Amino acid sequence: MTPRSSTPVRLRGVSKRYGSTTAVAGLDFDVQTAEVFALLGPNGAGKTTTVEMCEGFLKPDSGTIEILGLDPVGDNAAVRERIGVMLQGGGAYPAARAGEMLNLVAAYAADPLDPKWLLDTLGLTEAARTTYRRLSGGQQQRLALACAVVGRPELVFLDEPTAGMDAHARIMVWELINGLRRDGVTVVLTTHQLTEAEELADRIVIIDHGAAVASGTPEELMRSGAENQLRFRAPRMLDLSLLVTALPESYKATETAPGEYLVEGHIDPQVLATVTAWCARLNVLATDMRVETRSLEDVFLDLTGRDLRS
Numbered sequence: 019m020t021p022r023s024s025t026p027v028r029l030r031g032v033s034k035r036y037g038s039t040t041a042v043a044g045l046d047f048d049v050q051t052a053e054v055f056a057l058l059g060p061n062g063a064g065k066t067t068t069v070e071m072c073e074g075f076l077k078p079d080s081g082t083i084e085i086l087g088l089d090p091v092g093d094n095a096a097v098r099e100r101i102g103v104m105l106q107g108g109g110a111y112p113a114a115r116a117g118e119m120l121n122l123v124a125a126y127a128a129d130p131l132d133p134k135w136l137l138d139t140l141g142l143t144e145a146a147r148t149t150y151r152r153l154s155g156g157q158q159q160r161l162a163l164a165c166a167v168v169g170r171p172e173l174v175f176l177d178e179p180t181a182g183m184d185a186h187a188r189i190m191v192w193e194l195i196n197g198l199r200r201d202g203v204t205v206v207l208t209t210h211q212l213t214e215a216e217e218l219a220d221r222i223v224i225i226d227h228g229a230a231v232a233s234g235t236p237e238e239l240m241r242s243g244a245e246n247q248l249r250f251r252a253p254r255m256l257d258l259s260l261l262v263t264a265l266p267e268s269y270k271a272t273e274t275a276p277g278e279y280l281v282e283g284h285i286d287p288q289v290l291a292t293v294t295a296w297c298a299r300l301n302v303l304a305t306d307m308r309v310e311t312r313s314l315e316d317v318f319l320d321l322t323g324r325d326l327r328s
């Protein structure tokens with residue numbers, strides 16, 4: 019039996035250059051068993067280069083990569099047997115029918131998933147007899163995903179699995195990925211969509227220009243940096259001094275525009291109660307009270323000064 023590494027994916031100081039372009043610049047991260055791990059970054063950040071090195075398609079210029087305890091280049095055949103790969107932009111036999119292609123891939127596996135079930139789960143049953151080249155882009159993507167997972171790999175790499183899909187197809191893919199996690203499969207995916215990373219990932223590494231700029235759970239990333247904010251509307255020019263005294267020491271309360279109030283600090287039920295009590299004392303009604311948390315977009319903007327979508 020192949021020894022099972024306790025850490026399915028381990029990168030240390032991994033770099034890759036193409037001529038004068040540094041695609042990946044000293045990346046370190048670990049992916050744990052049965053977690054969904056997202057590499058989040060804008061176009062050209064180095065996501066595909068990173069996963070292709072993990073899959074053994076590319077050799078790093080420096081640093082080390084261990085996949086299931088093995089070297090993805092030196093032990094390529096052994097690694098390939100145990101991983102599932104979905105490449106960005108597919109890769110298939112254009113004249114093969116969708117169902118045939120999936121059956122063919124399943125035939126190579128010792129204990130495959132049921133291809134019929136997989137087609138159904140990904141909304142491809144109606145397209146099973148359609149040739150690959152006639153499938154829509156989103157259907158081709160879903161078929162590539164089906165082919166990557168049908169052999170029940172213990173680790174799968176999905177490069178932008180939902181790129182170009184409509185909302186309905188995207189949800190089917192998300193459900194499949196959540197199912198993989200429940201089955202104990204380790205998933206490494208890349209995405210430039212914040213909502214996808216937020217929805218799916220147990221842990222995220224944000225990369226920019228080939229280097230990690232932040233990492234953590236979605237909650238940790240969104241909590242980092244600026245604190246939460248509470249905003250509400252009330253009559254203008256209220257005396258905030260009583261409120262400030264009632265709030266914990268580091269909190270700030272300001273009137274940002276006439277009648278628009280902002281409380282900065284960690285907003286918990288106690289803080290809401292304090293603000294409401296202050297309004298009651300002044301006999302005013304606060305309206306439009308809302309707690310604002312930061313999005314991953316804000317985090318990325320803070321870290322890089324750039325918009326993730328650009």
Ligand SMILES: Nc1ncnc2c1ncn2[C@@H]1O[C@H](COP(=O)(O)OP(=O)(O)OP(=O)(O)O)[C@@H](O)[C@H]1O
Pocket residue numbers: 036039040041059060061062063064065066067068106210
């Ligand atoms: N074969 C190559 N030859 C030259 N430069 C390359 C090659 N492959 C990638 N690059 C460059 O390396 C950088 C990282 O590219 P990579 O494809 O890894 O980014 P990405 O994060 O996957 O982007 P996208 O979101 O567009 O898929 C980019 O600047 C890209 O132009």
Ligand SMILES: [Mg+2]
Pocket residue numbers: 065066067106177
């Ligand atoms: Mg890419």
